[in-house]
Amino acid sequence: MSSYRSLILGCGPRARAHAEVYPELERMELVAACDLDEERLEEFTTTYGIEGAYTDYETALREMEPDIVHVVTQPARRVWEAECAASAGVQAAIIEKPIAVLPSEMVGLALVRDESGMKMIVNCQRRYFPQFRDGHIRRVMLEEIGEVYLIRAGAKGNLMSMGPHMMDLLLQLLGDVAPESVWAMAYGIDETGYKAYHRAPEHTFAEYWFPGGIRVLFDCDTEALGTPDEENFWMHLHFDILGTKGRVYVTQNAGWWYQAEGMAEPVHGESSWDTQQRDGQRDFQQAVADWLDGGEPHLNRFDVAKNGFDSLTGALQSAYEGRRVDLPHSLTDAQWHELRERLISGDAG
Ligand SMILES: NC(=O)c1ccc[n+]([C@@H]2O[C@H](COP(=O)([O-])OP(=O)(O)OC[C@H]3O[C@@H](n4cnc5c(N)ncnc54)[C@H](O)[C@@H]3O)[C@@H](O)[C@H]2O)c1
Numbered sequence: 633m634s635s636y637r638s639l640i641l642g643c644g645p646r647a648r649a650h651a652e653v654y655p656e657l658e659r660m661e662l663v664a665a666c667d668l669d670e671e672r673l674e675e676f677t678t679t680y681g682i683e684g685a686y687t688d689y690e691t692a693l694r695e696m697e698p699d700i701v702h703v704v705t706q707p708a709r710r711v712w713e714a715e716c717a718a719s720a721g722v723q724a725a726i727i728e729k730p731i732a733v734l735p736s737e738m739v740g741l742a743l744v745r746d747e748s749g750m751k752m753i754v755n756c757q758r759r760y761f762p763q764f765r766d767g768h769i770r771r772v773m774l775e776e777i778g779e780v781y782l783i784r785a786g787a788k789g790n791l792m793s794m795g796p797h798m799m800d801l802l803l804q805l806l807g808d809v810a811p812e813s814v815w816a817m818a819y820g821i822d823e824t825g826y827k828a829y830h831r832a833p834e835h836t837f838a839e840y841w842f843p844g845g846i847r848v849l850f851d852c853d854t855e856a857l858g859t860p861d862e863e864n865f866w867m868h869l870h871f872d873i874l875g876t877k878g879r880v881y882v883t884q885n886a887g888w889w890y891q892a893e894g895m896a897e898p899v900h901g902e903s904s905w906d907t908q909q910r911d912g913q914r915d916f917q918q919a920v921a922d923w924l925d926g927g928e929p930h931l932n933r934f935d936v937a938k939n940g941f942d943s944l945t946g947a948l949q950s951a952y953e954g955r956r957v958d959l960p961h962s963l964t965d966a967q968w969h970e971l972r973e974r975l976i977s978g979d980a981g
Contacts, residue, residue, distance in 0.1 A: 773873060787856060795825070
């Protein structure tokens with residue numbers, strides 16, 4: 633079995649979650665890190681005992697010849713970051729969410745993937761939390777609560793910050809099918825801080841129609857209905873799944889429950905960011921080497937992530953056009969920019 637050499641691009645707070653699980657990974661070795669900020673780079677490489685320290689990405693790729701690259705930057709230059717990796721012969725790029733912001737970026741990434749064959753995996757690591765990875769919740773949806781007809785999904789983050797995670801889990805729960813149509817409305821935009829890169833309406837409410845007539849109410853809004861007792865905006869992610877014979881309620885941080893006809897009490901399962909994030913990230917990363925070694929395709933492979941991005945972009949197209957639209961979306965960058973201008977000027981999408 634090969635041992636894969638990895639490079640982390642971007643040494644910000646999120647990169648720590650990627651680096652700290654390396655000692656537990658098999659056949660994967662973190663050999664280099666790269667950041668424009670020398671102080672950050674120095675602190676990061678010292679903390680994790682990383683041999684190669686670079687401020688220039690292309691030099692790092694050339695000199696270290698990594699097999700795997702982690703792209704842990706803000707979503708500003710994803711296509712260039714992927715192109716550089718592919719040109720340097722990298723076998724797999726783990727890209728932090730959001731994989732793209734503009735419609736054309738997804739087109740560019742698909743081209744890189746098709747032309748180079750480089751595997752691209754998007755870091756929506758919750759797929760590797762056991763209740764999702766091992767299909768516990770999906771099994772209940774398929775076997776215990778009758779026909780699923782409505783899902784309410786909620787997150788208190790915008791469409792590019794928490795939207796990718798919420799859409800990713802929703803798609804996994806529904807068996808990675810694509811939605812057929814969407815009707816959405818949106819208003820407001822906040823481009824301060826990290827949202828200068830995670831550009832999306834501050835408030836989006838979308839209704840999706842999935843195969844089988846399943847309706848999804850997708851509330852991705854800083855004012856979305858949250859879960860009790862949570863303070864951090866990203867802890868509020870939850871799903872309320874209604875079937876003809878029962879119901880499943882999934883929170884990110886306080887467990888999940890289901891109750892079906894004839895059950896006196898709900899059944900409770902574990903779901904906790906605090907206890908599951910680290911192992912989830914580790915298993916997510918290990919699955920990359922396993923896939924390169926000919927094992928199971930990664931749960932967050934490019935096609936899956938593209939379905940998630942395209943579904944979110946469909947909501948933007950609907951907000952732009954002010955009507956229900958069939959999917960796949962056809963939103964252009966020019967329309968995206970026009971929608972943004974409208975959001976800035978205070979017109980609702
Ligand atoms: N999956 C998750 O649960 C999760 C959680 C938090 C954040 N994120 C995502 O992780 C990403 C990074 O977040 P962060 O908070 O660590 O960002 P950050 O801005 O704090 O860090 C990014 C780092 O990348 C460096 N960088 C950017 N371009 C570079 C280049 N060309 N060459 C070298 N270095 C470069 C910057 O100098 C910076 O230090 C974001 O996309 C965010 O959405 C994901």
